[in-house]
Amino acid sequence: MPRFKRILLGLGLLALLLLTLRLWPQTPLREAAPLSRLVLAENGELLRMTLASDGQYRLWLPLEEIAPAMVEAQLLKEDRNFYWHPGVDPGALVRAALATYGGGMRQGGSTLSMQLARRLYGLNSRSIAGKLQQIALALWLEARHSKHDILEAYLNLAPMGGNIEGVEAASRIYFGKSAAQLSLSEALALAVIPQQPRRGRFGPALQRARLQLMAQWRQEHADDPRNDGLLELPLTARSRQQLAFRAPHLSEQLLASRPDDTLHSTLDLALQTRLERLIEQFVGDHRRQGVHNASAILVDSRDQAVKAMVGSADYFDAAIHGQVNGAQARRSPGSTLKPFLYGLALDQGLIQPMSILRDAPHAFGAFQPENFDGRFAGPLTAQDALIRSRNVPAVWLASQLRQPSLHGLLQRAGIRGLRSEEHYGLALALGGGELTPAELAGLYLMLAGDGRLRALRWTRSDRSEPGPQLLSPQAAFMVRDMLRHNPRPDGLPADARGRDWPVAWKTGTSWGFHDAWSAGLVGPYVLVVWVGNFDATPNPAFVGVRTAAPLFFRIADALPLALPQVRAPVDRPPPGLTRVDVCAASGELPNRWCPQTRKTWYIPGVSPIRVSDLHRPVWVDRLSGKAACPPYDAASSELQVFEFWPTELQRLFAAAGLPRRTPPDAERDCRVQAAIDSLEVPRISSPLSKVTYSLRLSQPQENIALAASAAADARTLYWFADQRLLGQGAPQAPLQWRPEKSGQYQLRVVDDQGRSSSRLLRVEFLP
Structure with a gap:
């Protein structure tokens, strides 16, 4: 076989091997190490970050979400040829060996893939054997994983000072923000930490390393408008001791009940802080009364979101069991x-x-x-x-x-x-x-x-x-x-x-x-x-x-x-609810003698409603105060209205210092019922009895007239259909009614004296 064919065959077999390795099922690099868990406020601010199970602060952020400046700064610092080598950069290794073993300054030649291999497999790369092992495993990583996945893993696993790993955890701890929001100056600072992780305190040594990388950045990105910013100014960074520990009860509740690594709560941090402060002040003001603890929860009714929750007055006070939610x-x-x-x-x-x-x-x-x-x-x-x-x-x-x-x-x-x-x-x-x-x-x-x-x-x-x-x-x-x-x-x-x-x-x-x-x-x-x-x-x-x-x-x-910008929605009554006048003393439809009415909400067909009989007129003798007997003489007697309360309620009114006038006993005084002489009940004249009323769906103006004759002492008639109040009006004014559907209805009319009559009515709707 000609030599070039053997070469082609070898290359083909190599390509097939690499493809097989790439396609072979493998554990994602994301699962290479346990992760911390995050609880965030609604606006993305950090409430809580937990330690991973191995005691490290470590978070995972997809490469696409990491700020581009962070990615570019890391490649500029660690591996400029990352996308062009197979996992090992021979030129960089030679330069590092000459510098290290030729009497010069010790210099690293590891690519990002090699550094990731050392991190994943716990290698000691300071010896020649360890370095060779590191090179082999870097090539193995490149064969098994894409450049995208290797770069993502490195950025999320790189040492960032103390027990902090990865740019997302470092950014959250040092700058209080996600790595997606890093500025160029902050990205340059984080990029120099992996080579000297002890400099994670952002002291002068780290500042010098950042300035050196900044100079390289300006050479590589001469046209970047961010170069004109105040990049040389020292950065202010937080320490691990300043790591956020907010809304502890809510954070613990979410961490215990949800499996997610990142829990983005609905909490409004400003409202949470205000609620905590108000409860703390209230407990302090009422401590002499024995008030030591309180809790509160605030929910937005528009989207059902929990905006603030305080589990106790002081989470750290063991005397009040403050960690209880x-x-x-x-x-x-x-x-x-x-x-x-x-x-x-x-x-x-x-x-x-x-x-x-x-x-x-x-x-x-x-x-x-x-x-x-x-x-x-x-x-x-x-x-x-x-x-x-x-x-x-x-x-x-x-x-x-x-x-x-x-x-x-x-x-x-x-x-x-x-x-x-x-x-x-x-x-x-x-x-x-x-x-x-x-x-x-x-x-x-x-x-x-x-x-x-x-x-x-x-x-x-x-x-x-x-x-x-x-x-x-x-x-x-x-x-x-x-x-x-x-x-x-x-x-x-x-x-x-x-x-x-x-x-x-x-x-x-x-x-x-x-x-x-x-x-x-x-x-x-x-x-x-x-x-x-x-x-x-x-x-x-x-x-x-x-x-x-x-x-x-x-x-x-x-x-x-x-929340000055928030306006509460107007609470409008829903359909199917009406307002009616009722007698203030009895809560029922007012009869003629009710002295005072008030409005109430009423569900037609559901709410109980009837004409009040609490207030009744009685003819009273002016001299004796007893009930006058018929025939009534206007010169010696007068018509008075009394409230007829049950005996036990009369006693309660008296006990409460609010006695009610006792009505005269007409049966005892006159052996007749003391009431208005007329006993005439309302007489329904429309609709007619034993008649089926036909209404056309195409004629919505067609109605049934409700009319009745009433006694001379009646001033108001109330009309009902199957216990549903249809309306009210004077006896001489018919009420227009259009039923909602076909069927049989029990119509009833009641006057303001409590007298009533009823009639069955059948209604049919035609096209």
Whole structure:
């Protein structure tokens, strides 16, 4: 075979061998050494860097993300012919041997591939045998890996002073930034460290080496505009002792729960710092009251991102068990769960915000709840019962709930550690269970939106997929509106610190004064605050409104100042919610005699609604004050309106120092019912009975007229269809109604005296 053919054959076999080596499965160089882990703030600032398992600070950054100046500076310093040699540069080796063994200064001739081989295989390259072994392994690396992978590995594994390896770890520690953001001056400084890693302290020796490399850079890159900068100025670098250790509880939580090497959190570092400072100041101000610890979590309701989390007042204080993460500790929530109980009651048609509930002694089997102040307020609106945290109305509502109950809602919300519903009984409404501040924040996040559960987002890669619908959008809005009427604990107006940041909030106190809570919505944020001791030591000062609420409002007042560019979205009522006038005293539709009305939100077809009969007229004898008997004489008697409260509520009013006038007993005084003489009920004239009304879909203006004749004393008629309030008006003014769909409806008309009549109606829609 001719010689040139043998050469070609040999080259071909060599090429095939190299290709086989390159394609043969191999362990990526990234796995050559264990890595540190990073926790970053939302803006990329470092919160925490851990040591790798071998005690080194080492991070891995893809070559494409490393600043080009860093790559070029390293090649200029270590291996200018990197892309042209097979792993060994013979010329560099000869020059190094002549310099080293010819009596001159010791000089290295290792390529980046050779240096990487020494690092990977732990070689001693100072001897001739070690050097030969290094050369062989460098050639082996080049045969097995691409230039891209070798250069990437070197930049991520090169010694950078002490126990720091790689440009990413060095850049994070020395300059507080990623190697992707290095300036030319910083890149030149890092490029000279691998040859003299003891100079990692950025002293004069390293500065001289950097200036020498800078001169070479200017020769190689004469046209680089960065050369005109102040590159000669000494660099200021941090030490390992100054390595960031921020948001320690959040960092530890993410490191323990996520496998990723780099955890990019949603934390706003400015808000985190402000929250830490406010809690530290609050604990210092209240230390004499026995307050030593607190935690808080702040969530952006617009994207479910956790913006700040403080697990304890001082992470480093062992006396308060400061390393415990209070935001993930299970505690009794007190009354902070009541808003969700009321939300369920709104959805199940038990109440509307102005419904009257009784705060009176009541036994639920063997359970006899009492209020925190030991008193009973008598009749009060559902809104007042919620914001005043009355226990008896809450337990009564819990006893009336169908499925889901409050326990069922908590189960669907994913609250961990719940016992059976029978274990808690009705006491769950008063905070009988346990949950974490983070879980409570998730519930209030649901309340801040449309009633659908959404998971908290702890990292930028988290996706908050919609979960189960726990409350209707209408009920969630009504609860928010009710909580916005909760007065501030300092007596200031609700909008004292900014009308654009409404606050809807609730407090809670656990049994035995172990935990004080305040949770709610502050503009577009959800804020939960807890005050207590991690060892469960009780303290009479741990009362939600006295201890947690002041801290809650310190933070709430600081947020608009810290975020002047943020505007809270306007909380508009969702479709399917209307406003109606109700009698202020009874919470029901006003009859003719109701002296005062107020507005309430109402879900048509769901919210309970009927005409009030609390206020009734009675003819009273002017001289005796007793009920006048018919025939009535206007000269000796007059018509007076009384509130007809049940006897037990009359006693409560009297006990509270608010006695109500007792109506005259007409049956006793006259043996007749004292009322207006007319007993005429409204008579429906339209629609007709036993008639099917046909409406055309193509004619949206077609309606059904609702009209009725009424007694002379009737001033207002209320029209209902299957318990849904259609509207109200004077008897002489027909109401126009267009049903939503075909079907049978039970129409009912009620006058403001409480008299009513009804009629079945069938409706068909035609094309």
